[in-house]
Amino acid sequence: MKQLNYKFPGIFVREKRKGIYTINAIPGKRVYDERLFKEGKTEYRQWDPERSKLSAALTKGISQTGINEDSLILYLGSASGTTVSHISDICTKGFIFAIEFSPRVMRDFIFMCEKRKNIAPFLESANHPEDYSQVPQVDVLYQDIAQRDQVGIFMKNYDKFLKKGGFGLLAIKARSIDVTKKPKQIFKQVMDELNQKTTVVDYRVLDPYEKDHAFFVVKKK
Ligand SMILES: C[S@@+](CC[C@H](N)C(=O)[O-])C[C@H]1O[C@@H](n2cnc3c(N)ncnc32)[C@H](O)[C@@H]1O
Incomplete structure (x- = not known):
């Protein structure tokens, strides 16, 4: 079952954990200490509301x-x-x-x-x-x-x-x-x-x- 749902262009919500995510433009790389999450071949980066x-x-x-x-x-x-x-x-x-x-x-x-x-x-x-x-x-x-x-x-x-x-x-x-x-x-x-x-x-x-x-x-x- 898909865990990430479209919210706005390029912005996704993971219902189960209530997180906001974007698709990582540089797969495998973090910018700060954000969580990475893979669904199929796509890697997402969690967008921390306490950091942004x-x-x-x-x-x-x-x-x-x-x-x-x-x-x-x-x-x-x-x-x-x-x-x-x-x-x-x-x-x-x-x-x-x-x-x-x-x-x-x-x-x-x-x-x-x-x-x-x-x-x-x-x-x-x-x-x-x-x-x-x-x-x-x-x-x-x-x-x-x-x-x-x-x-x-x-x-x-x-x-x-x-x-x-x-x-x-x-x-x-x-x-x-x-x-x-x-x-x-x-x-x-x-x-x-x-x-x-x-x-x-x-x-x-x-x-x-x-x-x-x-x-x-x-x-x-
Ligand atoms: C709260 S931080 C920004 C955090 C960033 N927007 C983020 O979410 O990742 C504010 C930044 O604005 C910069 N800043 C403050 N006054 C500025 C100005 N007049 N022109 C350019 N940068 C400025 C500061 O140096 C600081 O890095």
């Missing part, structure tokens, strides 16, 4: 991601590439432009990019989109950076790079915006700010996987 906010949002039932097999993606805050690696498994005919400003984490990330052919790393700040203006218009903009002006940085990139009809996926860390306010208040503030500039189509609070974080899905009309 996108997996946490999927586990909490997010209704859409906008990511397809052939999507062009701009990813802000790649770190060493845990989440990027799963998106790379999904976009087998697409491409990911990944921005990270820390030279230390970029070093590890580059090793992964050498093995996977659909990722281009940029050592740049997401706050200066003019420094990576060679990136084309994209179908999906993803941001996961713990900065005070998370929404402002996201909107700058949204205006410059996201196609009409494209999706924006934004992970928000409440404590980076204002430690004195309750996360719930911050999430409401972010929701209002986003809705003034775009359309929020889904939203999830990420606990217990990520404390004081929320995940917003917006669509550019």
Whole structure:
């Protein structure tokens, strides 16, 4: 009996163990300490919701991601590439432009990019989109950076790079915006700010996987 069922393009759910999986683009290789699982000739990688906010949002039932097999993606805050690696498994005919400003984490990330052919790393700040203006218009903009002006940085990139009809996926860390306010208040503030500039189509609070974080899905009309 099949154990893995289709959820979204390139994303599968293993009902018995309640895990989320992608098809491993580099069979036999792990990126972090994720579990590998084989069904027939296909090898899957478990996508840990405690290590990736996108997996946490999927586990909490997010209704859409906008990511397809052939999507062009701009990813802000790649770190060493845990989440990027799963998106790379999904976009087998697409491409990911990944921005990270820390030279230390970029070093590890580059090793992964050498093995996977659909990722281009940029050592740049997401706050200066003019420094990576060679990136084309994209179908999906993803941001996961713990900065005070998370929404402002996201909107700058949204205006410059996201196609009409494209999706924006934004992970928000409440404590980076204002430690004195309750996360719930911050999430409401972010929701209002986003809705003034775009359309929020889904939203999830990420606990217990990520404390004081929320995940917003917006669509550019
Ligand atoms: C929470 S980690 C990202 C984890 C990663 N998205 C994942 O799920 O695998 C945030 C990363 O954003 C990077 N970052 C923070 N501010 C940034 C900026 N302005 N431009 C580029 N990267 C930034 C940090 O160096 C850090 O590696």
